[in-house]
Amino acid sequence: MKGILVYLKEYKKEAVLAPLFKLLEAFFELFVPLVMANMIDVGIAGGDRPYIVKMGLWLILLAVVGLTASVTAQFFAAKAAVGFSTKLREVLFGHMQDLNFTNIDQVGTSTMITRMTSDINQVQSGVNMVLRLFLRSPIIVFGAMIMAFTIDVKCALVFVVAIPLLALVVFGIMVITIPLYKKVQGGLDKVLGITRQNLTGVRVIRAFGQEEKQTAEFEENNRALTAVQVFVGKISACMNPVTYSIVNGAIMLLIYMGAIQVQIGNLSQGEVIAIINYMSQILVELVKLANLIILTTKAVACGERVAAVLATENETQGELPGVSDKAKEAYLVFDKVSLTYKGAGEKTLSDISFQVNKGDTVGVIGGTGSGKTSLINLIPGFYPATEGAVYLNGENILSLSEKERIDRVGIVPQKAVLFKGTIRSNLLWGKENATEEEMWEALGLAQAKEVVEGKEGMLDAVVEQKGKNFSGGQRQRLTIARALIKKPEILILDDSASALDYATDAKLRQAIKSLAGSMTTFIVSQRASTIRYADKILVLDDGELVGNGTHEELLTNCPVYQEIYYSQYPEERKEEKAE
Numbered sequence: 001m002k003g004i005l006v007y008l009k010e011y012k013k014e015a016v017l018a019p020l021f022k023l024l025e026a027f028f029e030l031f032v033p034l035v036m037a038n039m040i041d042v043g044i045a046g047g048d049r050p051y052i053v054k055m056g057l058w059l060i061l062l063a064v065v066g067l068t069a070s071v072t073a074q075f076f077a078a079k080a081a082v083g084f085s086t087k088l089r090e091v092l093f094g095h096m097q098d099l100n101f102t103n104i105d106q107v108g109t110s111t112m113i114t115r116m117t118s119d120i121n122q123v124q125s126g127v128n129m130v131l132r133l134f135l136r137s138p139i140i141v142f143g144a145m146i147m148a149f150t151i152d153v154k155c156a157l158v159f160v161v162a163i164p165l166l167a168l169v170v171f172g173i174m175v176i177t178i179p180l181y182k183k184v185q186g187g188l189d190k191v192l193g194i195t196r197q198n199l200t201g202v203r204v205i206r207a208f209g210q211e212e213k214q215t216a217e218f219e220e221n222n223r224a225l226t227a228v229q230v231f232v233g234k235i236s237a238c239m240n241p242v243t244y245s246i247v248n249g250a251i252m253l254l255i256y257m258g259a260i261q262v263q264i265g266n267l268s269q270g271e272v273i274a275i276i277n278y279m280s281q282i283l284v285e286l287v288k289l290a291n292l293i294i295l296t297t298k299a300v301a302c303g304e305r306v307a308a309v310l311a312t313e314n315e316t317q318g319e320l321p322g323v324s325d326k327a328k329e330a331y332l333v334f335d336k337v338s339l340t341y342k343g344a345g346e347k348t349l350s351d352i353s354f355q356v357n358k359g360d361t362v363g364v365i366g367g368t369g370s371g372k373t374s375l376i377n378l379i380p381g382f383y384p385a386t387e388g389a390v391y392l393n394g395e396n397i398l399s400l401s402e403k404e405r406i407d408r409v410g411i412v413p414q415k416a417v418l419f420k421g422t423i424r425s426n427l428l429w430g431k432e433n434a435t436e437e438e439m440w441e442a443l444g445l446a447q448a449k450e451v452v453e454g455k456e457g458m459l460d461a462v463v464e465q466k467g468k469n470f471s472g473g474q475r476q477r478l479t480i481a482r483a484l485i486k487k488p489e490i491l492i493l494d495d496s497a498s499a500l501d502y503a504t505d506a507k508l509r510q511a512i513k514s515l516a517g518s519m520t521t522f523i524v525s526q527r528a529s530t531i532r533y534a535d536k537i538l539v540l541d542d543g544e545l546v547g548n549g550t551h552e553e554l555l556t557n558c559p560v561y562q563e564i565y566y567s568q569y570p571e572e573r574k575e576e577k578a579e
Contacts (some may be wrong), residue, residue: 002309007087008127014080015131021073022136028066030143033277035059037151040270067396073132081128085120092116092306101382102342109196111189115309118188119302126299129292137289144278144285151271155257158281162250166286167243173235174293180232180300183196194218213407235579239290247283256278284470328394330355330378331520332490339374348374348544356536358489358518361513361529364524365564366540372524373414375540376492379522380409392490410488412496416475419469423452424459426478430485430541442485443472445511449479473500492522505530528565537561 008015033108035058043052096104097113104112141163146263159316197215198205205214258272297458333356339349349371356362364372377383378390381397397405418426428441434442443449449473455461467475474495483491491512500508507529512521532551538552539547539561544566547558554561 004088004123004303004310007091008080008161010087011080011083014076014083018073018077018080018131019071019135021076022132023139025066025073025145026136026139028062028069029140029281030147032059032146033274033281034063035062036277037268037274038269040273041268045361045376051184052192060384080131081124084127085124088123089116089120089308092120094307095310095312098314099312101377102384103312103314106342107312108189110191112309113196114185114189114192115302115306119185119306122302123299123306126296126303129295130299133288133292134326138286140285142283143280143288148275148278150394151275152261152267153351155254155261155267155275158257159282161284162246162560166243166282167244169246170239170286170290170293172292173239174297177232177235177294178297178301180228180235182297184225184228184232184306185301185305187221187228191218191221191225194221205502215394236294237433239294240287242291243286244283244576247279247286250289251276251279252284261493304429309575328391329342331358331360331393332356333391334378334388335391336388337385337390339383340386341383347543349378352545354536354538354545354548356539358520359518360535361521361523361533363537364522364540365526365528365531365533365537365561367553367560367564369542370540371543372540373494374543376411376494376522376524379490379492381405381410403539407486408489409492410483410486410490412476412479412483412494414494416467416472416479416496416498418463418470418475418478420465421463422457422460423455423463423478426463427459427485429483430482434485438485439481443478445484446481447476447500447508447510447511448474448481451477474506476500477504477508488519490520490522492524494524495526502529509533532565539564 035055036459039052039055042048043055046113046177062068067305081165092230093116096116118415145156145163148159153257171209194217198218205488254276258275259265260269262269263271334352337352338347340347352375364375366372374383378385379397380389381400381402384398392400392408419429424439427442428434430442436459440449443452448476451470451535452461453457467478470478477500480493480496505527513520513533523531523534531537535550537547537549537551537554538545539558541560547561549558555565
């Protein structure tokens with residue numbers, strides 16, 4: 001929690017002024033019972049109406065000054081809390097953007113969303129209430145006790161007993177509830193994760209008729225979350241009745257002792273009422289303090305969760321392996337590369353070695369789960385190789401800055417993702433200062449020109465979130481255009497033409513091939529026809545490179561490639577056997 005409070009430093013003035021004005025309000029409030037006592041003992045007892053009016057005006061003045069101080073304090077507290085949460089949210093979002101894929105996978109999307117929204121909102125409320133009440137409530141409690149001692153020591157001893165009892169109740173409940181509130185937020189993460197999964201996969205759920213099963217799973221987790229919330233709520237709810245019981249018991253004792261003191265002449269009626277008023281002030285403030293502690297407990301639990309994400313750092317690579325002579329033999333070199341995902345028991349890729357010359361078109365093929373996407377994710381450094389190294393132009397890819405890697409590599413992921421805005425704004429993701437001419441050129445290469453021309457507004461046509469107003473094939477072509485617009489050194493198409501028909505796919509490959517010599521292209525595909533004319537084809541099987549060569553070479557010496565190819569073109573196997 002301390003780690004995130006540094007973002008409050010921009011609001012030092014507000015963070016200081018808010019409690020100071022609350023203290024000012026508290027001091028004025030402590031004078032009210034004394035004014036009331038004088039009004040009773042002097043004005044009412046003596047029938048002195050002018051004195052009663054005078055004291056009444058003093059009460060009005062104290063109320064106005066106290067209200068002004070309170071409103072001012074709340075203004076500064078709200079400004080500091082909102083500014084703090086805004087800064088914290090910006091820093092957290094920026095930090096999440098900087099995390100590598102390994103850390104994002106480990107933390108989890110649903111958890112990060114919860115911490116960006118619910119957790120920071122709780123922290124904001126906690127900061128706001130602490131600035132307003134953290135100093136005011138203790139000052140009122142101890143100030144009221146001191147003022148009671150100035151009136152009568154014997155009656156004030158009741159305060160000495162009541163206040164520690166109240167503190168024991170308040171802090172005891174706080175100690176119990178802090179870990180429970182952390183558990184509540186963890187349960188909220190789980191419910192949010194299930195909700196997100198069901199909303200993103202709603203079509204699949206309905207296609208398989210799994211609505212009832214998913215509803216039952218959600219209800220089970222929701223009930224578990226509700227049970228924990230109800231349990232911690234019951235414990236927190238004990239605070240008010242217990243504190244009220246202790247304070248009301250103290251007031252009854254004060255009335256009894258005050259009556260005796262008045263009867264023997266040691267106290268006046270006004271002084272007894274003043275002492276009771278001080279006890280009532282303590283009651284109100286302790287109830288506020290109890291609620292503040294509950295809110296602060298939640299805020300601390302949420303703040304620690306936010307701080308945990310901020311404390312997550314990308315692992316440093318340490319000393320990178322030296323550049324071998326082999327690394328300088330070609331433009332892109334994989335030198336005995338292995339990859340093991342964090343938390344995984346086995347290697348995803350094992351001892352991968354191959355070379356690619358500049359301008360080559362490289363096809364990557366293999367069965368489902370063979371490691372194709374993992375392989376190409378090593379090129380832009382999305383995941384660091386756990387063994388071996390990837391070299392680009394003789395340099396370890398991890399020695400390059402993230403910006404340099406992104407500038408040199410253009411990637412079209414398996415899932416075509418478009419962002420809410422326009423076609424133009426989506427294309428500008430590839431190149432910020434792209435001209436319309438460059439946009440149309442990229443759209444033409446990606447076979448998306450007619451898609452854009454058919455939309456109202458063309459480049460300024462609206463794109464809904466995730467490109468829902470486009471078909472799968474249209475989305476894929478637009479994402480390819482987005483990658484092509486910056487004319488990267490390396491273009492990676494990760495099964496990004498799967499929704500295209502064979503004719504469009506062929507045109508796309510022909511257009512990309514026309515860029516040969518200036519751009520190295522990796523094409524990941526399940527279709528043998530898509531990669532058969534590549535300069536080099538990499539065949540993966542269970543994380544191992546089992547084939548490396550041209551289409552003709554692999555048909556001769558790679559059983560895995562033969563199986564894939566002939567499963568798609570069985571008639572060629574028949575012809576071969578016939579010959």
